[in-house]
Amino acid sequence: GAGVSQSPSNKVTEKGKDVELRCDPISGHTALYWYRQRLGQGLEFLIYFQGNSAPDKSGLPSDRFSAERTGESVSTLTIQRTQQEDSAVYLCASSLALKGRSGETQYFGPGTRLLVL
Amino acid sequence: DQQVKQNSPSLSVQEGRISILNCDYTNSMFDYFLWYKKYPAEGPTFLISISSIKDKNEDGRFTVFLNKSAKHLSLHIVPSQPGDSAVYFCAASAWNQGGKLIFGQGTELSVKP
Numbered sequence: 555g556a557g558v559s560q561s562p563s564n565k566v567t568e569k570g571k572d573v574e575l576r577c578d579p580i581s582g583h584t585a586l587y588w589y590r591q592r593l594g595q596g597l598e599f600l601i602y603f604q605g606n607s608a609p610d611k612s613g614l615p616s617d618r619f620s621a622e623r624t625g626e627s628v629s630t631l632t633i634q635r636t637q638q639e640d641s642a643v644y645l646c647a648s649s650l651a652l653k654g655r656s657g658e659t660q661y662f663g664p665g666t667r668l669l670v671l
Numbered sequence: 672d673q674q675v676k677q678n679s680p681s682l683s684v685q686e687g688r689i690s691i692l693n694c695d696y697t698n699s700m701f702d703y704f705l706w707y708k709k710y711p712a713e714g715p716t717f718l719i720s721i722s723s724i725k726d727k728n729e730d731g732r733f734t735v736f737l738n739k740s741a742k743h744l745s746l747h748i749v750p751s752q753p754g755d756s757a758v759y760f761c762a763a764s765a766w767n768q769g770g771k772l773i774f775g776q777g778t779e780l781s782v783k784p
Contacts, residue, residue, distance in 0.1 A: 558714070585770050596675075596760060596774040597715070610769050645714055649770060656764045657703030657722065660772060662714030 556580060558663035560646050566669045567636055575631045575666045579648030586629050587647045587660060588621055597645060603629065604651060636670045643667050674698045675763050677775035684782055690748040692778050694761030697742060701763040705772065706735060706746050709758045718759075719746070751782045 559578045567573050579586050588600040599613040603623040614620070618636075623629040633640055647660035676695045684690045694704075702723040707715035721728040721735045721744070728735050734747045748755055758779045762772040 587771060589772075589774075594776075596677075596776040597762075597772070599771045599773065602769055602771050604769060610771065613771070647714075651770060656766045656768075656770065657705070657720060658764075658770050659705070659717045659720070660770070662707075662716070664712070664714045 558646055558648055558661055560644075560663040560666050562666055563664065564667045564669075566671065568671055569638060570635055572632065572634045573636055573668065575633075575644050575646075575668070577629045577631070577646030577648075577663060579627070579629070579646070580661055582626075583648035583650055583661075584626050585649045585651035585658065585660075586623055587649075588629070588631050589645045589647065590642045591645060591665070592642045600631070600644075633668075636668075638670050641668055641670045672697075673776075674701075675761055675773050675775040677759075677761055677778050679778050680776070681779045681781070684751050684780070686753055686782055686784050687750045690746075690751045690755065690780055690782065692746040692748075692759050692761075692780065694744045694746075694775055695742060696744075696763055698763070698765060698773075699742070700765040700767060701773075702766045703764045704735070704737060704744050705762045705764070706733075707760045707762060707774075709760060709777070715760060748780075751780075753782050753784050756780055756782050 589597040602610040643665040649658040705720040706718040709715040761775040
């Protein structure tokens with residue numbers, strides 16, 4: 555499979571615990587994005603990595619959220635001290651980012667469904 | 672501040688008829704608009720896009736129309752098929768904001784046989 559993969563597919567955790575979500579982008583894609591979709595809502599941008607540039611963290615909702623990316627491969631989104639409002643589907647996407655950034659097709663993974671009890 | 676809005680949460684059409692999904696935006700810096708389709712328990716998949724310098728883009732049964740003066744775009748599906756039943760998201764990106772997409776809330780399309 556050459557698509558974006560995410561793990562775990564489902565995660566149930568208790569309020570106050572930390573969680574780590576993983577994303578494996580398409581090989582060769584230099585741009586990687588994290589989005590969140592709460593129930594019944596649209597996708598909400600969280601963070602964006604582009605090559606060696608500083609990530610765009612403007613969408614992270616609080617300092618409990620952080621993300622890292624190793625080179626141009628795997629990314630991990632970490633949520634510390636989870637709250638019930640963090641329950642959502644967390645989606646990762648990647649793109650080639652060759653022809654200029656705006657309008658690039660982003661390819662999404664299946665998402666991680668996070669439930670905080 | 673909802674920069675991209677899809678005001679119809681759901682739409683039901685008969686197989687063979689036209690489906691029209693609408694999207695409005697407020698940010699005049701948006702220069703690309705994209706439509707994504709999402710099935711339950713799957714990630715969104717890219718459908719069609721349009722640059723802000725165009726007013727129409729067509730790909731098979733799918734056509735996107737852009738009205739910049741009204742800050743409005745629409746996706747037409749003709750003819751609609753039961754397999755088109757899914758949630759459709761309108762998204763936009765701005766040239767000065769990297770590649771991040773701003774999404775609408777989605778419209779759930781149901782195509783009945």
